Amino acid sequence: MVETDRRRLRGEKARAGVLAHSARIASVEGLEGLTFGRLATEAGVAKGNIQVLFGDKEALQLATLESAVDLYRVAVVAPALALASPGERLRALVAGWFQFVQERSLPGGCFLTAASSEYRSRPGAIRDRVNQHRNEARERFETLAREAVAAKELPAATDPARLAFDLLAYQAIANVAASMGDAAQFTMARERSLEIVSAK
Amino acid sequence: MVETDRRRLRGEKARAGVLAHSARIASVEGLEGLTFGRLATEAGVAKGNIQVLFGDKEALQLATLESAVDLYRVAVVAPALALASPGERLRALVAGWFQFVQERSLPGGCFLTAASSEYRSRPGAIRDRVNQHRNEARERFETLAREAVAAKELPAATDPARLAFDLLAYQAIANVAASMGDAAQFTMARERSLEIVSAK
Numbered sequence: 407m408v409e410t411d412r413r414r415l416r417g418e419k420a421r422a423g424v425l426a427h428s429a430r431i432a433s434v435e436g437l438e439g440l441t442f443g444r445l446a447t448e449a450g451v452a453k454g455n456i457q458v459l460f461g462d463k464e465a466l467q468l469a470t471l472e473s474a475v476d477l478y479r480v481a482v483v484a485p486a487l488a489l490a491s492p493g494e495r496l497r498a499l500v501a502g503w504f505q506f507v508q509e510r511s512l513p514g515g516c517f518l519t520a521a522s523s524e525y526r527s528r529p530g531a532i533r534d535r536v537n538q539h540r541n542e543a544r545e546r547f548e549t550l551a552r553e554a555v556a557a558k559e560l561p562a563a564t565d566p567a568r569l570a571f572d573l574l575a576y577q578a579i580a581n582v583a584a585s586m587g588d589a590a591q592f593t594m595a596r597e598r599s600l601e602i603v604s605a606k
Numbered sequence: 607m608v609e610t611d612r613r614r615l616r617g618e619k620a621r622a623g624v625l626a627h628s629a630r631i632a633s634v635e636g637l638e639g640l641t642f643g644r645l646a647t648e649a650g651v652a653k654g655n656i657q658v659l660f661g662d663k664e665a666l667q668l669a670t671l672e673s674a675v676d677l678y679r680v681a682v683v684a685p686a687l688a689l690a691s692p693g694e695r696l697r698a699l700v701a702g703w704f705q706f707v708q709e710r711s712l713p714g715g716c717f718l719t720a721a722s723s724e725y726r727s728r729p730g731a732i733r734d735r736v737n738q739h740r741n742e743a744r745e746r747f748e749t750l751a752r753e754a755v756a757a758k759e760l761p762a763a764t765d766p767a768r769l770a771f772d773l774l775a776y777q778a779i780a781n782v783a784a785s786m787g788d789a790a791q792f793t794m795a796r797e798r799s800l801e802i803v804s805a806k
Contacts, residue, residue, distance in 0.1 A: 434727040438639060514727040523723035526785035527634040527714040537786060571779070571794050578778035579771070585726035586737060594771050 421459050424449050425473035428466065433474065433514030436524045437467045437532060467532055474517035475539055482506050483546075493559030496550040496603050503577060504596045507584045518543065519581040544570050551603075561605055573599055621659050624649050625673035628666065633674065633714030636724045637667045637732060667732055674717035675739055682706050683746075693759030696750040696803050703777060704796045707784045718743065719781040744770050751803075761805055773799055 427449040446453040482502035547570035580595035627649040646653040660666040682702035747770035780795035
């Protein structure tokens with residue numbers, strides 16, 4: 407292995423270590439609440455090193471967003487999409503989201519849901535990326551719903567766009583309820599969500 | 607009028623002027639993004655005067671939250687609750703929320719919906735107050751739904767708690783969609799909301 411490869415690997419490992427901390431901080435404080443100083447203290451790394459690894463604050467925020475989305479993909483999306491039928495994939499995706507939030511896989515719950523509210527009125531690169539992830543998540547639900555209808559796992563009258571919309575609305579309220587300690591609202595969101603993806 | 611009354615009135619007028627600016631700033635940047643410096647610049651008032659008027663940052667944040675909620679009460683809640691029947695009151699409350707957000711009465715849309723996400727994982731006085739306002743809004747929906755069922759303006763099978771929950775879930779997704787420029791999702795949220803409060 408040549409020296410530049412070793413150096414790149416060391417850099418990637420250092421970035422991943424810092425991102426694990428930044429995703430946890432930003433899931434509670436928001437991506438706007440993420441500062442090099444705070445991150446340096448929590449990650450136990452010199453502030454200058456974090457600047458070298460990420461560049462400016464926006465680059466750190468964007469890397470943190472991707473890191474949080476990746477964490478969710480590995481924990482929930484990938485295992486759900488490996489299942490045999492579209493109906494099973496859809497139900498696992500819905501149940502997996504609620505489990506991810508309830509278990510505090512990130513202390514603030516669903517990163518994308520929170521960042522959607524935080525950046526809704528702040529145009530720029532972060533909002534654009536948040537929107538891309540939102541659209542991907544919605545299309546994933548819509549596609550699975552359409553496939554589940556074709557496989558007769560959901561009623562023929564199902565409207566895939568409306569089903570995806572309802573699921574995202576329930577996630578939005580559930581993400582607030584979970585952190586507010588409102589178990590009744592969180593449970594209602596999960597039950598309503600599982601109900602609409604399990605209709606016969 | 608004695609001198610202390612005049613002074614109190616001047617103080618209240620000055621507070622109201624500053625709060626009009628702070629509610630607009632915080633509706634976009636969040637209550638955490640509100641600083642004495644930023645507010646002084648936008649309101650054209652000396653930073654020291656703002657500190658005298660409000661005290662510390664948390665007092666300013668709490669006053670800003672109340673001011674934004676009051677703005678919504680005057681614009682939407684009071685006229686809706688003045689209507690003759692519970693069904694009309696409920697429908698006006700729902701339609702009024704969507705109009706308030708669509709017209710950008712505050713540049714960031716619904717203050718309470720955004721603050722709910724911002725403070726969900728930050729225990730303290732602001733979260734407690736946000737939660738009180740959330741509960742009031744939910745109870746208002748539930749009570750009106752129960753009264754509308756009794757008045758035969760909604761089907762007897764209506765579950766008031768579930769109806770209130772669905773309305774708040776649609777508001778949560780619509781508040782993001784409105785500022786993201788996602789007209790399709792905003793429209794879907796309004797249609798679904800009006801549908802469930804107009805069922806026969």
